[in-house]
Amino acid sequence: MKVVIIGGGIAGLTAGILLNQQNFEVVICERTAGIPNRGHAFLMHEDGLNIVNELKGTNTVQLPASSLATYSLNSIDHTELKNEQLDAWYCIKRVDLIKYLRELLPAHQVKESSAFSHFLYEDDQAIAAVFTNGEVEYGDIFIGADGGNSKVRNQLFGPANYTPVEVKEIVGISNCKDLKEPYIHQFTKFQDRTKGLSFGLIPAADQEFVWFIQYDPLIADITEPSAEELAAFCKNILNDFPQVVHEVLEHNNFSSTYIWHTRDFDVLPAFHRSNVVLIGDAAHLALPFTSAGTTNALIDAQTLVSYITKSNSLEEAFNKYHQSRAEIIAQQLQLGRDLKKQFLHPHSHTQQSLITPLIEQKKAKSQKDTKVDVLYFTDPICSTCWGIQPVLRKLELEYGHHLNVQYIMGGLLPSWENYSSGKIKQPCDAAHHWEEACLIYDMPLDGDIWLEDPLTSSYTPSIAFKAAQLQSITKAKLFLRELQELVFVKKKNITHWNNLEQAAVKSGLNIEQLLEDIKSLAHDNFKEDLLLTQKYGVYSFPTLLFSKGSKPALIVKGYQPYEKFEETILSLEPSAQKKLMNNDAKAPFLHFPTLTAKEFAFLSNSSKEEAQAMLDELVSKELIQKDESKSGVLWVSKIYKNNQ
Known part of the structure; x- marks a missing residue:
């Protein structure tokens, strides 16, 4: 036939x-x-x-194919609106x-x-x-x-x-050798929040980047342009977009760039x-x-x-x-x-309602169907929440694509007035508790802050975290980590604005916006977290509540082994497949800006001695650097780039 x-x-x-x-x-x-x-x-x-x-x-x-780790949607002032891990997406040149x-x-x-x-x-x-x-x-x-x-x-x-053709798309491909992380493993998109205009950037093979401009032709349009006219049109319509956009356009050959009239x-x-x-x-x-x-x-x-x-x-x-x-x-x-x-109408959609412009073709369950919802009740000064970081970070790498995690600030320390939690009744008790926790969790933890400059409450950094979430979920997570490192490792009082500001700058947050939100919206959001904490009867941290559909929710409290979390996820979603960890020693530093020795050993499945040898080698290759303190070392990545 x-x-x-x-x-x-x-x-x-x-x-x-x-x-x-x-x-x-x-x-x-x-x-x-x-x-x-x-x-x-x-x-x-x-x-x-x-x-x-x-x-x-x-x-x-x-077949040459470039894998993508994340999708990042940003406004044209570089505020991140959405960041999602991508499960098995690739860019391939036609x-x-x-x-x-x-x-x-x-x-x-x-x-x-x-x-x-x-x-x-x-x-x-x-x-x-x-x-x-x-x-x-x-x-x-x-x-x-x-x-x-x-x-x-x-x-x-x-x-x-x-x-009707309501959106046109200009597509090109540029050779941009100077572009670094996060762009080389990320689908990046910048969206004008006032009109139908966006720029997308996707890494292909051989240091090439496919880019596209999607635009509403009612804003501006061009018909049968020459290469020079098309280049000028692109640069003009994207005049207010970030510098990285213009760098990509500068490296583009517009003689092979074309305009697509989109329709279906x-x-x-x-x-x-x-x-x-x-x-x-x-x-x-x-x-x-x-x-x-x-x-x-x-x-x-x-x-x-x-x-x-x-x-x-x-x-x-x-x-x-x-x-x-x-x-x-x-x-x-x-x-x-x-x-x-x-x-076409970006102003009519909230940040939370934005749809990720990618779909999977699987005939089995959709990704949404296989995701487990997690309420993570925590607090910026909770020592056990710090001690469990190695477990949570491994969980993020292996099962993050199956989890929807929502951070809830639980309000551990309203004030010291009439405060009593077990043996802790005053700051000096907290100092002793932290020294014990340092030995138990093998994580750097300096209790001297409670003797030298004790925090009066955990509410201030908690409200600051809720303000950070209003800008970016991803940057808020980085901000929380910076706060933890400041208070646990560097004994800095994170109720003081100068320390909050330092953490915000390192996390890529807009300082003016953060301060404005701390004074207004963040207070209400923090109150909602406290009410949610009361609703679920949470009184100790960390507490993680796992749920999926109509199945009974499962709760994991306190410091638990990794297998306990894995068992909980699989009991709610038996089809969940964990991603294999990359055995390359530098791999964890691509995902996280800093790691403790315990975290690195846990993520690399190595002994303390093996981990130390690998860390020393990474230092010799100038891929990481040491940040030493009395209680231990933070290993700072030189190959991680914040999604700014």
Whole structure:
């Protein structure tokens, strides 16, 4: 049986490879000559990459792919609005993937410069595809993989009812050798919060960065520009954006940059007519906000070929293919349209309601379904919360992608007046307790602060933390860590503004905004935390409440071994898979700006002696430095960069 594939892009090539593996006779007809250079690069989830890897069989060809660790959404003044860990997302250059797929096919199966014209029919069955160069390809099955402006689709169903072009996208690729963390492992996006205008930056291979500008053409627009005119337009429209944006534009070759008029259309009632079937963008065109197009093309090809080989007839195969894909595609179309509304009207969305512009293709549970909610009741001066840091940091690295963690400030020390917690009734008792805790947890802890400059309350740093959360969840976590290091290791009184300010600066927070929020909104948010603490009957810290759906919540109190937390997560979500830790000694310092010796040993699964040797070697390589104190050492990373 012969299959003629019209379109030699990712969908068509993938279908051809899979059909070859099933011993079909295949010919792929591509309208262009050579490897197409439009598209530059795209984001692909691991689901799509797994399909690509399965295609090669025993072939040794390798596909260059750049993995992404996080998604960071920022306003144009560099305030971080959203930061999420990315689970198995990659950036791949389109030319690399096309070359990779071409190498898996016999050269004679791909016919270039073959632009589709029309079909020849007999008894309502297509018997041949005719091309504008005069060539005719006869076949038994015809697959339309000719993209969003598909001529095959037009002949089957008539012109598509496209949605209006409300967003345009300019796409380029720059070689920026000087860009460092966080950009080299992060999908970074800057969004104007007053209008539909954004800039995105994604690391590809070979120190190249794919960038895009999404803009509402009602703001400003340009038609058929020269390279120079397009460069000027981009720089002008992004005039108020951060310096890193302009650095990327300076390194861009605008002669290969293009403008994409984004649009979509509703799901078709069928993806086939008779023996002609559509896949990829030819079957369903989506807006760019979901980054789903390439993965959809791969899954379409895999799904279609699977049904062709297993079904009793082509009609049955094509119907099953449509049934398995249509609902998923409809959901993606709706998400894309929701994201477009969010983009065009950013002022009408709160920071918390912003949708991450990425979707996974997994047929199993969605990531949202597999996440466990965690309420972490803590306090900036809680010594046990400091002692449990090695466990919590390992939990973040291995299971963070399965957790939604909310930090709750519990108000450990309102004041010393009438305060009594066990043996602690006054500051000198706290000093003795901290010295004991230092030995128990093997974490640097200096109790002298309670003798030299005792804190009067933990409310002030707690309110400051709630103020930091109003700017950025990620930076607030860094801020809390800075406060802990100041008070536990460097015996600094974190109720004093100068110390709070020092921690805020190191965490990348806006000081003026922090001070304003401390005086206003943060007080109310802290009161809400106290009420939540009372509601759940929490009286000791740390306390972590794990919950998922309608299952009974599970509570873990105090200092507990790592296995206790792991067991709790798996009891609520048995399918949770932990990420493997990177064995490279410098890996923990890519994730965290500072580590204690205990934390490093715990994260690297090494003994104290082994950990010390590795730390000394990292110092000799100038990757970290020592920050010594009476109670111990903080190892400061030189390779970590805050998401500023």
